[in-house]
Amino acid sequence: MGESKLYIVSTPIGNLEDITLRALETLKKVDYIACEDTEHSLKLLNHYGIKKPLISYWSEKEKVRAEEIINKIKTGKTIALITDAGTPGISDPGAVVISRAIQEGIDIIPIPGPTAIITALSISGLSTEEFTFIGFLPVKQSQRKKKLLQLCRQQRTIVFYEAPHRILQSLYDMLEILGNRKVCIARELTKMFEEVLRGNLEDVILKLEESKIAGEYVIVVEGASKVQNNFEEALNEVLDLMKKGKGRKEAVKIVSELYNISKKELYEKSLKREESE
């Protein structure tokens, strides 16, 4: 083609039919397709009869492969970048190639399509007005709790990706730190075993504990309410007073009267908060 372009192409998140006409047309016309796992992408490409030279790049090889991709584009080739599923760069590789292409003044053309965040958020029933996308929470529990603490006061809906073997533990941590909020768990979206659970965190945890946990999951959690924020503020005041030398009991008494909230809850939450910090 001699066009020197980099196309960033979204591919299905499960159902192979979820691909745009423009994505197919692009994959058919480019000189190379850069993908993560060649075997995985071949299922999609074979389904649509697309035969192209593949450049395999995955996160560990992204830097080296990015140079290869940039050099090819500079010699007049066109490359489509795809990942195993969804939109490149969204909890997936892509960012390194894109920033190198920007540095080199290469044209970058987005070919939009599916992504699990928006698919889950759109059917969650939770507010879509403002939302925060976190991607995967840290694997280490202390780091995960720290991240949740940073999020606990913000009022936007929060979207997480999570691996099946960690989902319950992450939900337990969310319940402890964010409180019993509304949540939507979207599993295997667009696939044969698609399933959506809605309820509060306690309900959904009970359901998951009783079911077989497998597949891919998105967790959408309601943002903090104003009342919750008041509670958080009160909790922080208790901790502040304690840092200034007051005993827990005394600090809780002062603050609970000030905010008109339960002494017992404030006492217990202040203990838990200190443990997770």
Ligand code: SAM
């Ligand atoms: N780039 C992808 C996107 O645009 O959504 C995300 C890739 S990330 C490595 C994979 C994670 O996305 C999974 O662990 C899961 O949390 C989420 N995910 C991807 N496909 C999904 C699906 N069909 N149903 C539910 N979650 C999905």
